[in-house]
Amino acid sequence: MSSTTSEPQARASELRALLNQAAHAYYVLDAPVMEDSVYDRLYRELLELENADPSLIAVDSPTQRVGGAPAAGFSSVRHRIGLLSLDNAFNTTELEAWYGRLLKVLDREPGTALPMVGELKIDGNALALSYENGVLVRAATRGDGEQGEEITANVRTIASVPLRLQLENPPAWLEVRGEALIPDGTFAAINNERQARGEALFANPRNACAGTLRQLDPKVVAARKLDFFAYTLHLPQDWSEGPASQWDALEWLKQAGFKVNPNAALLPDLEAVEAFFEHWDDGRRQLNYATDGVVVKLNDLKLQDSAGFTQKAPRWAIALKYPAEEAPSKLLRLSCQVGRTGVITPVAEFEPVPLAGTSVSRATLHNADRLVELDLHAGDTIVVRKAGEIIPEVVRVLPELRPAAAKRLELPHTCPECGSELVREEGEAATRCVNSSCPAILRGALRHWVSKSALDVDGLGSKLIEQLVDRGLVGSIADLYRLDGALLCSLERMGSKSAENLVAALAQSKQQPWHRQLYGLGIHHVGEVNAKALAKAFPSAADLATAATETPEAITAVYGIGGEIAQSLQQWFSTGANQELLMALERLGFSLASAEEEQPEPSGPAPLTGQTFVLTGTLPSLSRSQAQALIEAAGGKVTSSVSKKTSYVVAGEEAGSKLSKAESLGIPVLDEANLQALLVR
Structure with a gap:
């Protein structure tokens, strides 16, 4: 050389x-x-x-640490050693019961003191790191404990994860388990940047971390500056240089180059464990990351092996959880919201209280049953918490602080928007306003009709809809198509050009396909996917109306359509106001029918079979409908809402809350290039 x-x-x-x-x-x-x-x-x-x-x-x-093109997706990998969860204890009584069971399994006398290690339970995301000859070769999420997703490229961007161990003679392989997290200060900076860009904010650091780890572009991961604490070490059984205790394992991890949480403690007995737990109940509030409890582990690794595992968790460790943060507040009033389908949702409004870093003054009470369950009275002192540290909820009422002669609170008998009598069907939890002319229902129906997934009318937002309804200019969906430029120009913040563009957009929306029109009608239980299936089976509104009112068995014969949807269709098409709406739309130029041309069946392999997609934002070269057509031609399915069953979210510029929800659920996010790569895979 x-x-x-x-x-x-x-x-x-x-x-x-x-x-x-x-x-x-x-x-x-x-x-x-x-x-x-x-x-x-x-x-x-x-x-x-x-x-x-x-x-x-x-x-x-x-x-x-950051390199390479974004991935097209994540592959599933099997963990070398199962990544199990921990059993939980929620008070010291349950902790003592666990310890008693542990002594019994180890055949020790009751009251025997066994040294343990206390560690903070970091509220992050568990990772499994695999090293071969001292080099990081794989990183995976927990998944179901047996299999996770391989996210090595993303984990390589975490500066506190060593790419090569600081060991002269590392074993042939080792596994390290730990928690990825976003510190509070970093989380605040991320949300500040997102707010400045007009993007939806992350709910909390844990959800932001989960979504970040499953980003397909490592550069996005690197920009969010994740951190990592290592806490578990697995070594080959024939490697003699390993630690003999959990405490030594933490020291070993430090020597190997890992970041280990500095707040662990070696605890001689159960009394010391309880003191450790109580100390950090207050101390955790001074940390720059979230922790919701402590983890207690038997220190001796040989005794850990003897104790073994249940089907779900190790017997030698337990998570001792702190109760969710709660705060009392004075109930000010009970208000009610009216949704698009007429559902009445009671909302408790109370004096603001700080919870999990934010000020909270409202919490949904869901339905009438919850009101009865709480036995809520005017002026009550209520206890509020954030469920999962995110959603405010009323936990209970303190009746001992109830004012004298306080009146029990119930849902109103009439709609707070229109005064119509409210209805609650037998067997349903929801109470509804069934007046189709209710301003709240009308506003919701109009917003739904012009939404991206329905008629996609650009320029007709919520503020403008409120003006149109409040001024009595629009009383139904059909009235939108009777608006002219001169009338629109009389509205606030509506110039002649904007009015002209809106009239043109409304006219263009008449060409939307039948399945979008059906979805836009907002029929109860008929979502975007169901609307497409129904439109394919019944190619016109007349065909669907006939089936709904005369042969409901034809409705339920459609794959994925059940009796609940059939009944909802029957009720909708039997209502006179809805029949009048359909006739009005036809007079205004809507065909309310499918085009004659049939789409050809896809030939060859279908690479996206079994995959469910959600589209959000503006893609560089594909319209939303074009992207949907490509996905469906490749065997995939496109839905309108993000859930745990979603396979991928395809996000373009100005992606909204769907992107944030995908990140919070850890669902892979694709850009247009990633999608194209999947289509030809």
Whole structure:
């Protein structure tokens, strides 16, 4: 090997060592050893060497923490060792019961003191890291405990995860388990940036972390600056240099280059465990990350092996959880919201209280049954918490603080918007306003009709709809198509050009296909997917009306359509006001029928069979309908809402709440290029 070749190699190796040492000191030890400007200069030098000669790139090079094109999706991998969850205890009585069971399994006398390790239960996302000969080769999510998703490229961006262990003679393999998290300060900065860009905010750091880990572009992950605490070590059984206790394992992990939470403690007995738990009940509020309890582990690893596992969890460890943060407040009033389908939702309005970092003054009470269950009275003192640290809810009432002669609160008998008598069907929890002319129902119906998934009328937002309804200019969906430019110009913030564009958009919406028109009608239980199935089976409103009112068995014969939908269709098409609406739409130029041309059946393989997609935002070159057509032609299904059953969310510019929900549920997010890659896979 020539000197000109060996010099760059030696320099690259030297730079990697210096940069990795500096990163470990900064991100893991919180003790910087190098100025940022010096680090940046050395990093650029290494990057230039690697660009000039890619053979110099090593797996532990800091330049490789972020690299490569976004992935088209994640593959499922089986964990070498099951990643089980922990059993929970919610008070010291349950903790003592667990300890008693542990002593019994280990055949120890009641009251025997066994050393344990207490660790904070970080409210993040569990990861399994696999190393071979000291090098990170795979990172995976927990998944179901047996299988997870392989997210190595994303985890490589976490600066506190070593790419190569700081061990001279590492074992052939080892597994490290730990928690990925977003510190509170970083989370606040992320949300501030999202707010400045007009994007939906993340609900909490844990959800933001989960969504970030399943981003398909590692550069997005890197920008969010995740952190990682290691807490469990698995080594080959024949490797004799491993630790003998959990406490030693934490020290071993530190020596190997991992960041270990500094607040762990070696506890001699159960009394010390309880003191540790009580100490951190207050102390956790001073941390810059969320923790919802402590984890207690038997210290001796051989005793852990003897104790073994249940089907779901280790017997030698338990999570002792703190109760959800609760606060009392004075009930000010009970208000009611009227939804698009007429459902009345009671809402408790109370004096503001701080909970989980935000001020809370309202909480939904769901329905009349919940009111009865709470036995809510005017002026009650209520206890409020955030369910899952996110959604405000009323937990209970404190009747001992109830004012004298306080009146029990119930749902009103008449609609708060229109005064019509409210109806509650037998067997249903919901109470409804059934007046189709109710302003609240009308506003909701109009918003639904013009939405992206229905008629997609650009320029007709909620504020404008409110003006049209409040001024009595629109009393039904059909009235939208009787608006003219002069009338629209009389509305607030509506110029002549905007009015002209809106009239044109309404006219264009008449060409939307029958299944979109059916969905836009807002029939109870008929969502976007069901509307498409019904429109295919019944190619016109007349056909569907006949089947709904005369042969309901034909409705339920459609795949995916059940009796509940058939009954809802029967009720809708039997209502005189709805019949009048359909006739009015036809007079205004709607065909309310499918086009004659049939779409050809796709030939060849269907790469997206069994996959469910949600589209959000504006894609660079595809319209929403074009993207949907491509997905469906490839065997996939497109739905309007994000759920745990969603396979992918396809997001473009100005993606809204669907993107945030996908990230919170950990659902992979695709851009247009990712989608195209899946289509040809």
